[in-house]
Amino acid sequence: DTAVSQTPKYLVTQMGNDKSIKCEQNLGHDTMYWYKQDSKKFLKIMFSYNNKELIINETVPNRFSPKSPDKAHLNLHINSLELGDSAVYFCASRQGAGGELFFGEGSRLTVL
Amino acid sequence: DAKTTQPPSMDCAEGRAANLPCNHSTISGNEYVYWYRQIHSQGPQYIIHGLKNNETNEMASLIITEDRKSSTLILPHATLRDTAVYYCIVFLSGGSNYKLTFGKGTLLTVNP
Numbered sequence: 036d037t038a039v040s041q042t043p044k045y046l047v048t049q050m051g052n053d054k055s056i057k058c059e060q061n062l063g064h065d066t067m068y069w070y071k072q073d074s075k076k077f078l079k080i081m082f083s084y085n086n087k088e089l090i091i092n093e094t095v096p097n098r099f100s101p102k103s104p105d106k107a108h109l110n111l112h113i114n115s116l117e118l119g120d121s122a123v124y125f126c127a128s129r130q131g132a133g134g135e136l137f138f139g140e141g142s143r144l145t146v147l
Numbered sequence: 148d149a150k151t152t153q154p155p156s157m158d159c160a161e162g163r164a165a166n167l168p169c170n171h172s173t174i175s176g177n178e179y180v181y182w183y184r185q186i187h188s189q190g191p192q193y194i195i196h197g198l199k200n201n202e203t204n205e206m207a208s209l210i211i212t213e214d215r216k217s218s219t220l221i222l223p224h225a226t227l228r229d230t231a232v233y234y235c236i237v238f239l240s241g242g243s244n245y246k247l248t249f250g251k252g253t254l255l256t257v258n259p
Contacts, residue, residue, distance in 0.1 A: 140190050
């Protein structure tokens with residue numbers, strides 16, 4: 036029973052394409068996140084949603100558009116992919132005000 | 148603006164205790180210390196957190212100095228599977244818009 040699941044796990048695509056990564060959590064949490072981990076292994080927050088409402092947007096290019104159809108899902112759509120978008124994208128969720136996040140296994144995006 | 152300082156890497160012999168230090172000299176009174184780890188190619192995993200008192204759970208112990216300016220994560224009997232990057236994070240519990248910011252962490256290598 037995977038708590039936070041992401042699909043796809045691997046994604047290889049050409050520059051200029053549009054792609055989506057999906058995330059689902061079955062923990063009943065209110066808040067979900069997208070983090071990006073680049074080749075230097077820095078883990079940076081991108082977005083956060085609380086009960087389907089966007090609450091954190093960390094100066095991410097507007098080619099990235101998160102969507103939360105319900106509080107159990109947070110999807111990430113990326114338009115006009117660039118080489119620099121190559122990274123591992125992690126979805127996470129948490130309940131309440133504490134700092135215990137549950138992360139998915141990541142989606143490795145490679146842009147050629 | 149890094150709130151924590153950790154050594155970039157450490158080694159530990161299998162079966163011995165691993166003591167991972169973290170400096171957080173600018174921590175404020177209501178900020179917690181959280182520890183996560185990231186095993187290669189996996190999502191970050193929550194380990195433990197504390198405010199003032201020492202804490203212990205099935206994974207690790209957390210020792211926080213009395214002035215709260217530093218802490219140590221202790222893995223009492225390290226195994227090869229504990230090889231990972233360990234992140235020490237200072238976090239203010241509260242609103243849903245509060246974000247968990249990861250630094251560079253410490254790469255712990257457990258040797259046979």
